[in-house]
Each structure stands twice: as C-alpha cells, then as structure tokens.
Amino acid sequence: MSDLAAALDVVGARWALLVVERLLDGPQRYGDLQRDLGVPTNMLATRLRELEAAGVLTRLPLRHNTRAYALTDRGHALREAIVALARWGAEQA
Amino acid sequence: MSDLAAALDVVGARWALLVVERLLDGPQRYGDLQRDLGVPTNMLATRLRELEAAGVLTRLPLRHNTRAYALTDRGHALREAIVALARWGAEQA
DNA sequence: ACGTCGCACTTGCATTTTGCAAGTGTCGAC
DNA sequence: GTCGACACTTGCAAAATGCAAGTGCGACGT
Numbered sequence: 001m002s003d004l005a006a007a008l009d010v011v012g013a014r015w016a017l018l019v020v021e022r023l024l025d026g027p028q029r030y031g032d033l034q035r036d037l038g039v040p041t042n043m044l045a046t047r048l049r050e051l052e053a054a055g056v057l058t059r060l061p062l063r064h065n066t067r068a069y070a071l072t073d074r075g076h077a078l079r080e081a082i083v084a085l086a087r088w089g090a091e092q093a
Numbered sequence: 094m095s096d097l098a099a100a101l102d103v104v105g106a107r108w109a110l111l112v113v114e115r116l117l118d119g120p121q122r123y124g125d126l127q128r129d130l131g132v133p134t135n136m137l138a139t140r141l142r143e144l145e146a147a148g149v150l151t152r153l154p155l156r157h158n159t160r161a162y163a164l165t166d167r168g169h170a171l172r173e174a175i176v177a178l179a180r181w182g183a184e185q186a
Numbered sequence: 187a188c189g190t191c192g193c194a195c196t197t198g199c200a201t202t203t204t205g206c207a208a209g210t211g212t213c214g215a216c
Numbered sequence: 217g218t219c220g221a222c223a224c225t226t227g228c229a230a231a232a233t234g235c236a237a238g239t240g241c242g243a244c245g246t
Contacts, residue, residue, distance in 0.1 A: 004114050004175060007182025012107065014233070021097050030194055040234050045195055064242045065193055077184065081177035082097060088174055089100025091167075107204070123223050133205050138224060157213045158222055188246090196239070203232065210225070216218090 010054045011078065015039045015047050020056060020075060021082050027060060027070035051075075103147045104171065108132045108140050113149060113168060114175050120153055120163035144168075 001009075011017050018037055022028060028036075034044055048069060051057050056075040060068045071078075094102075104110050111130055115121060121129075127137055141162060144150050149168040153161045164171075 002111070002114070003179040003183040005111060005182070006185060007178045008110060010182070011178075012110075014105070017101060017105075018095070018098060021095070031192085034194095041195070042197085042235090043233065046233095065195090065240085066242095067194080074184075077181055081174060081181055084174035084177045085100045085104075086096040088170055089098070089103070090096040091170065092099060124221085127223095134224070135206090135226085136204065139204095158211085158224095159213095160223080189244105190246105191242105191244080193241090194239100197237085199235090201232105201234075203230100205230075206228090208226085210223105212222090212224105213220105215220085 007081075010056065011051075013047065013050070015043055016051060017078075017082060017085070019044070019047055019051065020071065020078050021086070023057060023069060023071045023075065024079055024082065027068035029062070029066065029068050033069070100174075103149065104144075106140065106143070108136055109144060110171075110175060110178070112137070112140055112144065113164065113171050114179070116150060116162060116164045116168065117172055117175065120161035122155070122159060122161050126162070 011020065015037065018039070019033060022033055022036055030044065030048075033039070034041055037044075039047075048057070052059065052069075054074075055072055056078070057069050057071050060070050062068055104113065108130065111132070112126060115126055115129055123137065123141075126132070127134055130137075132140075141150070145152065147167075148165055149171070150162050150164050153163050155161055
C-alpha cells in the first residue's frame with residue numbers, strides 16, 4: 001500500500017478531514033463540531049472514535065459530561081496537507 | 094461550503110486521489126490504472142467520468158478502442174496536496 | 187426531592203456508495 | 217471469421233452514510 005493509501009485509510013473517510021481542519025483552530029466540543037460542520041451526529045461520533053484510535057486527536061475532559069477534542073502532534077501534522085487541499089479547492093475551475 | 098469541502102467534493106471520493114496520484118507520472122491507460130491500483134473496474138470507470146467532468150483529467154485517444162487518461166493543469170495542481178498527504182502517511186504513527 | 191435542561195452520544199432504519207463477478211461491444215491480427 | 221485485448225457496463229450483495237428519535241447523566245432551579 002502506498003503512503004497516500006495509508007494516509008487515506010486514516011483520514012480518507014467522509015468528514016474526517018473536515019473535522020481535523022476544524023480542530024486546527026484549537027480544541028472544540030462535540031456540539032460545536034456538529035453545528036459548525038453540519039455533520040450527522042452518528043457520523044461525528046464514529047469519526048471521532050476512529051481518529052482518536054488512529055492517534056490523530058484526544059479527548060480532554062472538561063466538566064461532568066462535557067469534553068473537548070484536541071489534535072495530537074500527529075493531527076497537527078496534517079495542517080500542510082489540509083492547507084494544500086483547501087487552496088486547490090479555492091482555485092475553483 | 095469551505096474551500097476544503099469544495100476540494101473534497103471533487104477528489105474526496107474513494108480512489109479519486111489515488112487515480113490522480115498515479116497520473117502524476119504521466120498519462121495511463123484504463124487497464125494500467127486498474128492493475129496498478131487494484132480498484133474495482135466499475136469504480137474506476139465512475140471516478141474517471143467524474144474527474145473528467147470536474148476538469149481534473151482528459152481522455153487522449155490512442156488507437157482504435159484504446160485511450161489514455163492525462164491530468165489537466167487543474168489535475169497537476171493537486172500534486173502539492175497529494176505529496177503532503179503521502180508524506181503524512183509515510184510518517185506512520 | 188423532583189422535574190427540566192444541556193450535552194454527548196446511541197439506536198433503528200432508509201438511502202447511497204462501494205465491491206465483486208460476469209457480460210458486452212469494438213477493432214485488429216491471424 | 218474467430219480470437220484476443222481493451223475498455224468498459226450490468227446485476228446484485230455488502231458496507232458506509234444519513235436522518236430522526238431516543239438514552240444517560242450531572243447541574244440547576246423550585
């Protein structure tokens with residue numbers, strides 16, 4: 001499997017990169033991600049679980065049943081790739 | 094929709110970026126892509142249609158019923174993003 | 187002490203996407 | 217005129233995604 005395929009195995013699923021992009025600004029709570037991205041709640045839960053398992057992000061407990069999701073170093077390392085893709089998307093056509 | 098979401102709308106589908114990566118080396122024929130990537134043939138056909146419609150690649154007629162797929166400028170512009178993602182994938186863990 | 191609210195999910199089911207296997211059409215070579 | 221290579225298409229099963237409604241749990245007011 002190529003390096004690209006390995007990367008896509010982790011962040012190639014729908015919404016995954018959008019979640020990571022949102023977390024580049026700093027830790028966010030579940031509800032914030034959901035409202036900002038418009039992602040279905042079950043998909044968000046699934047992605048967060050997968051991305052945590054992949055070591056891209058971690059859960060930070062805040063208060064009682066509230067927590068924040070924050071990128072790990074490995075997650076932050078995606079910044080370059082995300083910026084490059086976003087720039088390509090911006091040059092539409 | 095963010096720029097990243099716009100990009101993923103075009104190249105976010107499964108196999109799409111892998112096809113583009115393969116074409117970065119130069120035009121390839123259908124059968125080559127299929128064998129090199131191990132992508133199901135109906136998916137390859139679908140992706141090539143979508144990527145052509147999106148202006149990422151074009152068909153070059155070769156001989157009779159043989160053609161090659163080549164990246165457009167817009168397709169080549171994905172190189173940076175692909176390299177960044179592949180590098181991230183290579184730094185596994 | 188009790189109901190209510192916000193938050194972070196889970197669950198059930200319909201829809202869409204993906205994948206596998208087999209088939210189709212076309213052209214050139216033999 | 218039949219055979220093989222090439223580029224697909226088709227039919228159907230499996231998996232991913234999406235929508236809507238429900239669950240659990242602690243805080244907060246009364």
